[in-house]
Amino acid sequence: MTELAYIRNFSIVAHIDHGKSTLADRLIQLTGTVAERDMKEQLLDAMDIERERGITIKANTVRIEYPAKDGHTYVLNLIDTPGHVDFAYEVSRSMRAVEGSLLVVDATQGVEAQTLANVYQAIEANHEIIPVLNKIDLPAADVDRVAEQIEDVIGIDATDAVQISAKTGIGIPDVLEAIVTRLPPPHEGDRNAPLKAMLVDSKYDPYLGVVVIVRIIDGVLKKGQRIRMMKTGGTYDVDKVGVYRPAMVAVDALGPGEIGFLTASIKQVRDTRVGDTITTEKNGCATALPGFKPSIPVVFCGLFPVDSAEFEDLRDAIEKLALNDASFSYEMETSAALGFGFRCGFLGLLHLEVIRDRLEREYGIDLITTAPSVVYNIFMKDGEVRELHNPADMPDMTLVDHIKEPRIKATIMVPDEFLGDVLKLCQDRRGIQLDMTYAGSRAMVVYDLPLNEVVFDFYDRLKSVTKGYASFDYQMIGYREDNLVKMQILVNDEPVDALSTMVHRDRAEGRGRAMVEKLKELIPRHMFKIPIQAAVGGRVVARETLSAMRKDVTAKCYGGDATRKKKLLEKQKAGKKKMRQFGKVEIPQQAFINALKMDD
Amino acid sequence: MTTENWQDGGFGLYIHWPFCQAKCPYCDFNSHVVAEVDQKRWERAYLSEIDRIGAETGNRVLHSVFFGGGTPSLMEPALVGAILDRVRATWPASNDMEITLEANPTSVESGRFAGYRDAGVNRVSMGIQALNDSDLRRLGRLHSVAEARAAFDIARKTFDRVSFDLIYARQKQSLADWRDELTAALAMAADHLSLYQLTIEPGTAFGARFARGGLKGLPQEDLAGDLYQMTQELCEKAGMPGYEISNHARPGAESRHNMIYWRHGDYAGIGPGAHGRLTLGGDRFATDTPLQPGVWLNAVEQRGNGENPRTPLSPMDQGAEYLLMGLRLRDGISLKRHESLSGTPLDPNKIKYLSDIGMIRHVGDTLCATSEGRVVLNAILRELLPE
Numbered sequence: 002m003t004e005l006a007y008i009r010n011f012s013i014v015a016h017i018d019h020g021k022s023t024l025a026d027r028l029i030q031l032t033g034t035v036a037e038r039d040m041k042e043q044l045l046d047a048m049d050i051e052r053e054r055g056i057t058i059k060a061n062t063v064r065i066e067y068p069a070k071d072g073h074t075y076v077l078n079l080i081d082t083p084g085h086v087d088f089a090y091e092v093s094r095s096m097r098a099v100e101g102s103l104l105v106v107d108a109t110q111g112v113e114a115q116t117l118a119n120v121y122q123a124i125e126a127n128h129e130i131i132p133v134l135n136k137i138d139l140p141a142a143d144v145d146r147v148a149e150q151i152e153d154v155i156g157i158d159a160t161d162a163v164q165i166s167a168k169t170g171i172g173i174p175d176v177l178e179a180i181v182t183r184l185p186p187p188h189e190g191d192r193n194a195p196l197k198a199m200l201v202d203s204k205y206d207p208y209l210g211v212v213v214i215v216r217i218i219d220g221v222l223k224k225g226q227r228i229r230m231m232k233t234g235g236t237y238d239v240d241k242v243g244v245y246r247p248a249m250v251a252v253d254a255l256g257p258g259e260i261g262f263l264t265a266s267i268k269q270v271r272d273t274r275v276g277d278t279i280t281t282e283k284n285g286c287a288t289a290l291p292g293f294k295p296s297i298p299v300v301f302c303g304l305f306p307v308d309s310a311e312f313e314d315l316r317d318a319i320e321k322l323a324l325n326d327a328s329f330s331y332e333m334e335t336s337a338a339l340g341f342g343f344r345c346g347f348l349g350l351l352h353l354e355v356i357r358d359r360l361e362r363e364y365g366i367d368l369i370t371t372a373p374s375v376v377y378n379i380f381m382k383d384g385e386v387r388e389l390h391n392p393a394d395m396p397d398m399t400l401v402d403h404i405k406e407p408r409i410k411a412t413i414m415v416p417d418e419f420l421g422d423v424l425k426l427c428q429d430r431r432g433i434q435l436d437m438t439y440a441g442s443r444a445m446v447v448y449d450l451p452l453n454e455v456v457f458d459f460y461d462r463l464k465s466v467t468k469g470y471a472s473f474d475y476q477m478i479g480y481r482e483d484n485l486v487k488m489q490i491l492v493n494d495e496p497v498d499a500l501s502t503m504v505h506r507d508r509a510e511g512r513g514r515a516m517v518e519k520l521k522e523l524i525p526r527h528m529f530k531i532p533i534q535a536a537v538g539g540r541v542v543a544r545e546t547l548s549a550m551r552k553d554v555t556a557k558c559y560g561g562d563a564t565r566k567k568k569l570l571e572k573q574k575a576g577k578k579k580m581r582q583f584g585k586v587e588i589p590q591q592a593f594i595n596a597l598k599m600d601d
Numbered sequence: 602m603t604t605e606n607w608q609d610g611g612f613g614l615y616i617h618w619p620f621c622q623a624k625c626p627y628c629d630f631n632s633h634v635v636a637e638v639d640q641k642r643w644e645r646a647y648l649s650e651i652d653r654i655g656a657e658t659g660n661r662v663l664h665s666v667f668f669g670g671g672t673p674s675l676m677e678p679a680l681v682g683a684i685l686d687r688v689r690a691t692w693p694a695s696n697d698m699e700i701t702l703e704a705n706p707t708s709v710e711s712g713r714f715a716g717y718r719d720a721g722v723n724r725v726s727m728g729i730q731a732l733n734d735s736d737l738r739r740l741g742r743l744h745s746v747a748e749a750r751a752a753f754d755i756a757r758k759t760f761d762r763v764s765f766d767l768i769y770a771r772q773k774q775s776l777a778d779w780r781d782e783l784t785a786a787l788a789m790a791a792d793h794l795s796l797y798q799l800t801i802e803p804g805t806a807f808g809a810r811f812a813r814g815g816l817k818g819l820p821q822e823d824l825a826g827d828l829y830q831m832t833q834e835l836c837e838k839a840g841m842p843g844y845e846i847s848n849h850a851r852p853g854a855e856s857r858h859n860m861i862y863w864r865h866g867d868y869a870g871i872g873p874g875a876h877g878r879l880t881l882g883g884d885r886f887a888t889d890t891p892l893q894p895g896v897w898l899n900a901v902e903q904r905g906n907g908e909n910p911r912t913p914l915s916p917m918d919q920g921a922e923y924l925l926m927g928l929r930l931r932d933g934i935s936l937k938r939h940e941s942l943s944g945t946p947l948d949p950n951k952i953k954y955l956s957d958i959g960m961i962r963h964v965g966d967t968l969c970a971t972s973e974g975r976v977v978l979n980a981i982l983r984e985l986l987p988e
Contacts, residue, residue, distance in 0.1 A: 528977055548823075553978070555846070556797040561870070563925070570979065573983055
């Protein structure tokens with residue numbers, strides 16, 4: 002166990018691609034924590050999806066030993082936090098586990114919306130913050146402008162910002178020295194008090210069971226102790242205590258201020274809730290750490306196997322994933338169109354994509370994903386209040402008094418040349434402007450937006466209207482009543498429940514028109530013409546007709562062609578299996594998600 | 602001997618000549634351009650293959666011989682004569698055996714027509730392809746319209762039966778353009794026409810250009826459908842109705858050889874890349890040969906057999922082939938014969954569904970595509986073919 006004075010705990014706050022993972026790699030490398038030959042890119046991001054997308058989903062930690070210029074060797078604990086808004090709660094817990102942050106800003110890009118959201122979390126956690134300007138070796142780097150922007154937008158002093166290039170290694174020793182000299186040691190902790198540790202995150206390891214990342218506040222965590230999770234109530238015998246370097250290394254004990262891991266034959270990640278307080282079963286601490294909250298899914302969608310014979314495989318896969326992700330919820334769903342599947346709840350769109358990717362990739366199941374929906378509160382005339390997760394379950398409107406929908410506060414940073422497009426996008430999505438300020442040539446706009454307008458393709462649209470130069474972040478701000486209706490889509494006069502959506506009454510025609518036009522492109526021509534309609538409460542608001550197929554025949558087919566043409570037809574026939582049959586019409590699986598994408 | 606199923610389709614012989622003077626950019630047939638061909642050596646190989654196939658099938662009546670390519674009109678008449686002499690010595694010929702040779706409409710080739718007739722050829726099929734010089738150049742053809750017309754006149758004087766091919770649905774071709782061209786073609790026509798919509802095949806020069814975003818102005822589906830429909834109407838009016846997707850004939854002048862393919866008959870394929878279907882000892886086999894001329898020639902000379910190992914066709918494969926070939930014909934297929942080949946009847950629900958939407962007609966034992974159905978035959982087949 003290390004004395005508090007020689008411990009520094011910190012996190013790194015950065016926008017995606019601003020160099021967080023590369024800096025972490027360099028710190029690990031320069032301190033000799035990992036042998037040169039074991040270095041690989043993004044050491045801390047363990048999942049394939051994390052590496053591929055360059056995002057962090059699970060918190061990771063690494064312990065670095067650094068001999069400082071003052072002659073002492075310091076223990077530096079880095080917590081690499083998830084950076085995405087979907088995991089804002091997890092980020093907040095990670096922030097509470099450390100005392101300082103490196104704020105990494107790309108000197109060629111400047112401050113982005115995601116940086117803001119995370120830096121505010123750090124400020125809220127009372128962090129000491131060291132600004133770090135990265136990529137100073139690039140010709141486009143503008144150190145002075147970006148430093149000024151940090152002061153203007155975030156309001157922290159950037160005069161002593163450390164200038165680095167994580168890629169080439171310039172300035173990395175200065176970062177290490179700044180961590181030691183400018184960040185505070187952990188706050189007083191009492192080694193003799195009952196154990197009090199924060200559950201920072203946890204993940205499943207096939208050999209060890211659940212591995213829990215902990216920050217010790219008071220007391221000492223040792224192998225053999227019987228511990229208790231104060232919120233979930235579970236008790237376990239500690240098998241192993243250790244630290245990440247970044248490989249797992251066992252230690253005898255972890256004391257106040259230290260960050261490490263424990264294993265205790267815990268079978269499901271579900272049993273370990275982020276933010277929970279860990280203490281000893283006997284003579285434990287009296288009060289839990291503040292700020293715990295269970296995660297609540299905000300985005301729902303249906304997941305159905307493309308091949309209905311794979312339903313049981315999907316059930317197994319979803320159950321396994323859910324064991325390791327407490328924030329992911331699911332219940333069985335039956336759709337007239339898509340058969341058996343699951344209605345699943347997620348923390349946000351990224352979370353949805355990650356889970357869907359993992360189901361497809363790790364479990365090899367082809368999925369149809371229905372349009373994401375938010376949770377509406379339906380106030381019935383008889384006083385009952387229902388939560389609506391699926392537009393297909395919308396009760397008869399005559400029984401409904403009013404409907405409330407979730408709203409968010411969205412922060413968008415954008416170069417001023419695209420400001421008009423961004424404002425138009427937000428207005429079109431029923432936004433209410435809350436604030437607009439400038440930092441240099443970049444504007445920061447804050448909007449109050451309905452989550453249902455954002456949940457689907459808002460981010461794609463934002464990227465497209467700003468050529469990728471805007472950044473975006475949001476937080477939930479509560480529910481508000483609005484004039485919402487369920488819109489149905491009828492293909493060849495049959496309602497397709499998986500395409501039902503909730504829309505604002507004033508936007509029903511526009512949305513309906515866009516959807517039927519989109520579907521006309523997405524559904525291949527059939528041997529007969531197909532009407533495609535959007536309807537609200539039995540009234541058709543938009544209609545298109547898909548013409549019948551005009552020509553699909555092989556021009557030449559003689560003796561030498563029979564084998565080849567037969568194979569070609571068999572291949573085409575197999576392609577039909579990727580479609581779903583609605584009455585006589587076959588709809589390709591991509592149509593269910595693409596039909597909702599608006600080209601505004 | 603019991604009647605074997607192939608006898609409903611007849612028995613034919615296909616001879617593949619794999620050489621061309623130049624490769625056309627749209628063509629995905631097995632053709633090669635070489636400086637010189639030792640026709641004597643090829644003759645020995647063809648005769649050896651006829652002997653080999655004859656040993657297995659010599660008691661059958663032969664209904665047709667077809668010289669395809671490549672460009673078979675590059676064969677010396679003596680070579681064609683030697684092959685046909687051996688064919689007649691091998692199989693008893695039907696009274697009206699059809700012997701077709703594919704020819705390019707150039708003056709050099711038309712100079713050989715009399716020689717082919719004397720060798721026994723009684724029908725030529727000419728690759729005229731377009732009656733428009735700029736489109737002929739675009740299609741990579743080596744002849745002009747005037748040259749094609751002159752060659753065609755010689756063919757008509759030389760042979761009783763003459764067919765020619767045109768390619769339509771070309772780049773920037775309007776309905777009116779094609780109406781004029783087809784009207785001119787029908788005025789020329791003897792008794793048979795093959796009218797193919799231009800198809801961009803992978804592995805061809807056009808395929809590569811198309812993949813790079815070239816070949817602008819090819820008709821979209823709606824125009825292609827209109828072009829097809831207009832073609833059917835004009836030909837019908839001119840007394841040459843479509844008896845197959847792309848083939849038109851005066852009644853009685855249908856290509857007997859090609860009917861063997863579409864009626865699920867037996868055919869032997871000789872030459873590089875030639876395919877065959879042979880029913881032997883109750884099993885039906887798909888045969889094919891190496892594509893490379895040199896490889897085929899060596900196999901024949903060294904092993905006495907130019908074929909790749911044969912593939913037996915399962916009842917399901919046979920049913921599927923009968924369906925996909927037979928529904929190309931205006932007269933369609935026999936459901937009983939389909940069932941006897943495949944062992945399973947077609948799904949009656951699918952037949953009802955396709956009849957209800959007007960794509961097929963089911964009368965007694967006959968199932969055929971309607972005129973609306975023939976132009977979307979692939980969609981019909983995707984429904985009817987078994988899972």
